[in-house]
Amino acid sequence: MTELAPTLDARGLLCPLPVIRLQDAVRTLADGALLEVLATDPGTLHDIPAWCRVHGHSLLESHHENKDLRFRIAVRRQSQAQRSAKDAG
Amino acid sequence: MRNMDTASTKAAGPAAKSRPKAAALISGGLDSMLAAKVVLDQGVEVHGVNFFTGFCVEGHTHAIRKKDQAKDKRNNALWVAEQLGIPLHFVDVVDEYKDIVLNPKHGYGANLNPCLDCKVFMVHKALVADVLDGGFDFVITGEVVGQRPMSQRIDTMPVIARESGADDRLLRPLTAHNLSPTLPERRGWVDRAKLHGFRGRDRKPQIALAHRYGFTEHAQPAGGCCFLTDAKYAAKLQDLWNARGQRDYEFDDIMLLKVGRHLRPAPHYKLIVGREEGENNFLAGYRGRFPHLRTVSHEGPLTLVDGELTTEDALLAARIAARYSQGRAADTVTVRLNRPGAVAEELRVAPLPPMELPTAWHVGG
Numbered sequence: 001m002t003e004l005a006p007t008l009d010a011r012g013l014l015c016p017l018p019v020i021r022l023q024d025a026v027r028t029l030a031d032g033a034l035l036e037v038l039a040t041d042p043g044t045l046h047d048i049p050a051w052c053r054v055h056g057h058s059l060l061e062s063h064h065e066n067k068d069l070r071f072r073i074a075v076r077r078q079s080q081a082q083r084s085a086k087d088a089g
Numbered sequence: 090m091r092n093m094d095t096a097s098t099k100a101a102g103p104a105a106k107s108r109p110k111a112a113a114l115i116s117g118g119l120d121s122m123l124a125a126k127v128v129l130d131q132g133v134e135v136h137g138v139n140f141f142t143g144f145c146v147e148g149h150t151h152a153i154r155k156k157d158q159a160k161d162k163r164n165n166a167l168w169v170a171e172q173l174g175i176p177l178h179f180v181d182v183v184d185e186y187k188d189i190v191l192n193p194k195h196g197y198g199a200n201l202n203p204c205l206d207c208k209v210f211m212v213h214k215a216l217v218a219d220v221l222d223g224g225f226d227f228v229i230t231g232e233v234v235g236q237r238p239m240s241q242r243i244d245t246m247p248v249i250a251r252e253s254g255a256d257d258r259l260l261r262p263l264t265a266h267n268l269s270p271t272l273p274e275r276r277g278w279v280d281r282a283k284l285h286g287f288r289g290r291d292r293k294p295q296i297a298l299a300h301r302y303g304f305t306e307h308a309q310p311a312g313g314c315c316f317l318t319d320a321k322y323a324a325k326l327q328d329l330w331n332a333r334g335q336r337d338y339e340f341d342d343i344m345l346l347k348v349g350r351h352l353r354p355a356p357h358y359k360l361i362v363g364r365e366e367g368e369n370n371f372l373a374g375y376r377g378r379f380p381h382l383r384t385v386s387h388e389g390p391l392t393l394v395d396g397e398l399t400t401e402d403a404l405l406a407a408r409i410a411a412r413y414s415q416g417r418a419a420d421t422v423t424v425r426l427n428r429p430g431a432v433a434e435e436l437r438v439a440p441l442p443p444m445e446l447p448t449a450w451h452v453g454g
């Protein structure tokens with residue numbers, strides 16, 4: 001059974017607003033925290049994974065749920081310096 | 090006057106830090122991408138900042154229109170950040186930006202684009218952006234002297250630096266050789282010799298630099314990021330202000346101006362007719378708040394009504410809705426008019442012949 005996570009409801013919002021709301025929600029969460037996002041704009045299928053990659057968060061899954069899109073994200077706190085060091089190494 | 094003077098107190102400089110931190114304005118276009126890359130390559134910690142004003146071409150239109158959905162739906166600013174390997178911070182400035190659009194101290198460009206005030210605002214916001222403790226040491230933009238008639242002139246570029254509060258902490262790497270050395274150059278955080286001296290509207294130097302970096306696939310073309318530069322959009326915004334007798338707008342207003350065919354048969358109401366399925370779906374989200382028409386005897390678009398209809402207006406509006414339906418050549422079309430909170434009415438009307446639809450009713454052409 002999957003762990004319960006808070007859900008951000010970004011349904012009805014058009015890109016880039018779902019990503020902006022996601023960014024604001026993640027800002028309040030600690031490393032390792034889980035967050036679910038519900039969205040309707042198909043653009044989120046592209047933008048949410050890209051945003052996660054850019055910030056180093058883990059997108060655990062994304063799938064269609066009736067007419068909605070559901071994403072499950074694990075917050076990863078890593079400084080830019082750490083990331084750059086990793087990139088360099 | 091907007092207060093831009095907090096910038097100087099926020100950014101302390103990297104004296105005690107290992108690496109200077111810079112905020113790069115990332116629009117999704119090529120110039121800001123190159124500018125960030127030039128500085129990133131010099132070992133500076135660069136963060137992308139992208140502003141959501143509500144007028145951005147990014148996102149919404151792509152999401153709304155089916156024909157655009159067929160194209161790549163990516164967010165260009167995010168794509169740029171990913172190519173560069175930098176984080177991207179979105180800043181929602183919809184409310185604050187209103188003052189820039191409605192009262193630009195430096196006026197408008199060719200349409201309703203307040204580019205100079207907009208740049209001042211964005212550079213200031215980027216410098217003090219609350220995404221890192223203590224803000225950024227300097228700001229990077231992709232501006233090039235002589236590229237844009239309003240904000241990118243040799244005499245207006247210092248205005249942006251001064252009024253944003255960034256002063257010499259505003260670095261334009263693509264055109265730096267045409268300007269005085271900035272703080273990051275003087276402190277040695279970036280090597281001025283590795284910056285550029287691009288000037289004017291010629292895009293060849295940018296294309297060549299992109300090639301050098303191996304950016305074979307380009308982001309959106311320069312200047313294509315904001316609806317306020319679009320003549321048709323600006324005409325619709327001006328029409329909205331004229332009709333309401335005041336210069337103001339809400340978020341929904343500026344969203345709706347991006348969608349559909351806008352027709353104003355009389356000063357007190359406007360019709361927004363969906364042009365395709367994606368637009369109809371988007372407009373459907375506003376059904377609870379606006380009177381709307383839908384043809385029932387024939388397939389047809391959704392038409393939203395911005396304003397109040399008299400009985401006579403309702404008949405004309407129904408004839409216009411019918412004109413854009415599959416029943417446009419029929420003798421009569423049945424149209425359902427819904428007003429929020431009222432019982433729906435069915436109107437049987439003759440579609441308005443195209444000749445009876447004056448071009449002057451088309452807002453924004």
Ligand code: SF4
Pocket residue numbers: 202203204205207208240312314315316317318
């Ligand atoms: S085009 Fe739009 S976003 Fe760009 S500077 Fe001008 S007003 Fe600002």
